Amino acid sequence: MKAANKRWTEEDATFVKNNLGKLSFEQMGRALNRSAMSVRLFALRNRLTVGLQVKRNILMEMLKIKFRHPEDFTPTRTFYTETGINQRRFWDLYYGRKNISSKEYAAVAEYLGVTLQEALDSRQLDLFEENEE
Incomplete structure (x- = not known):
């Protein structure tokens, strides 16, 4: 054993x-x-995936605005129907295997109650942070 x-x-x-x-x-x-x-x-x-990943996972950034630990967010059937994203697509977006569309992004922001300003701030590129990497 x-x-x-x-x-x-x-x-x-x-x-x-x-x-x-x-x-x-x-x-x-x-x-x-x-x-x-x-x-x-x-x-x-540790969110390790095989294959290509998107450069910036915008969905994860939005979840970090709303939740201290984004892994605590568990989508429900209501979430899937209100956002128009199916389960497979959501997990591809969550792990960064696919890019989120602007329509999906707006639907998720509305569902989570993230204000338009917070949503736009999470999408903005912070040039200083990218230069430090």
Whole structure:
């Protein structure tokens, strides 16, 4: 039996980030002496995705305005119907796999009760922040 609640070391995290998409969760789990589910949950928790991502995840920035921890937001059926975004599309937007359209952006802002000014501020590019990176 594997040890429960083993802490993730920096080496483990680097291994997962480097091999995500190359090895299966089972193979990475065997290499790290962890379960496949543990590796999968680590990837989800840290928003690691395989493939291309958008440059700026505007939906995530809007969720950060409304919620201290955006991962606490769980969309409901009402959210999906009022915004006109289906589940698959929402999670693609959330993880940054696709860009949000202006219509979807306005619908989500209205649903969350984010004012127009706050929504526009989150979309503005802050040149000083981008230069620091």
